[in-house]
Amino acid sequence: MKKAFHPKKDQQITVQTYLSEFGSRLGPDNKPRNRPNPRCPACLEPMTIYGENRPQHDQVFSHLRNENPAPCPLRNSADHKYDFLDEAPQNSETGKSLRQDFFKNWEKHWEVMRTLLHSFMDVKDFISLIHEADRTRLWNRAKLSEWEIPYIFLVRKEWPPVKNKRDGTVLRKEWIRFWFDSRVRTLEDIWIRTQGTPRIIKARYSDPERGGVPGLNHLIDTDVIEIDTNLLESHHKKPHVFVIDRLKQAFPKELAN
Numbered sequence: 001m002k003k004a005f006h007p008k009k010d011q012q013i014t015v016q017t018y019l020s021e022f023g024s025r026l027g028p029d030n031k032p033r034n035r036p037n038p039r040c041p042a043c044l045e046p047m048t049i050y051g052e053n054r055p056q057h058d059q060v061f062s063h064l065r066n067e068n069p070a071p072c073p074l075r076n077s078a079d080h081k082y083d084f085l086d087e088a089p090q091n092s093e094t095g096k097s098l099r100q101d102f103f104k105n106w107e108k109h110w111e112v113m114r115t116l117l118h119s120f121m122d123v124k125d126f127i128s129l130i131h132e133a134d135r136t137r138l139w140n141r142a143k144l145s146e147w148e149i150p151y152i153f154l155v156r157k158e159w160p161p162v163k164n165k166r167d168g169t170v171l172r173k174e175w176i177r178f179w180f181d182s183r184v185r186t187l188e189d190i191w192i193r194t195q196g197t198p199r200i201i202k203a204r205y206s207d208p209e210r211g212g213v214p215g216l217n218h219l220i221d222t223d224v225i226e227i228d229t230n231l232l233e234s235h236h237k238k239p240h241v242f243v244i245d246r247l248k249q250a251f252p253k254e255l256a257n
């Protein structure tokens with residue numbers, strides 16, 4: 001990985017910035033320096049620099065060898081399937097009003113997701129995530145806040161590259177995947193375990209040539225994104241008229257006016 005977390009601060013660093021702050025592996029006496037480990041942004045476990053003795057190669061951060069590693073989506077792509085601990089709740093009044101609020105503000109939710117997807121999100125994916133939320137009664141989860149919804153939608157699915165359906169032009173060539181940071185183990189944890197400062201890890205992968213889902217060897221880079229808990233107050237751009245029409249077709253009752 002090209003970026004990791006600073007050993008002590010929750011701040012991203014590159015191999016270069018790490019080396020300039022903590023020095024190279026060997027000190028002036030030719031003995032290994034006592035340096036604090038950089039940390040993985042997803043699982044916060046210590047990392048090491050791979051290729052430090054071969055400066056002519058790319059130097060990247062990698063997890064320390066460990067027989068029983070902590071679950072980490074940057075080590076094993078299957079380690080990020082979030083679920084809810086509790087059974088799907090019954091429909092409730094708060095759930096009903098959260099769903100109404102979501103539709104009132106859907107353009108903001110759309111914009112947050114689309115921006116994190118480099119401006120390319122298929123409106124069909126957005127619609128099917130709303131249908132899934134209906135099916136799983138997501139709205140009725142007692143502690144859910146409206147600002148969490150677009151982030152839950154982003155971690156719920158894989159975001160493969162996007163092509164123009166008419167002429168096949170590649171619009172976004174990278175495959176994107178999101179996770180909450182390691183404090184979040186189940187979706188009930190988003191607010192509780194993070195004390196209201198959740199982070200999202202965004203990983204970009206190259207598209208596996210022979211199809212299938214990208215793994216670690218396709219990883220291009222990772223970023224840590226601060227979640228905007230005030231997204232409902234911020235200004236947003238109006239979605240494309242095509243997107244608005246498709247959404248109105250899919251949810252005519254909800255978007256009647």
Ligand SMILES: [Zn+2]
Binds near residue numbers: 041043073074
């Ligand atoms: Zn990790």
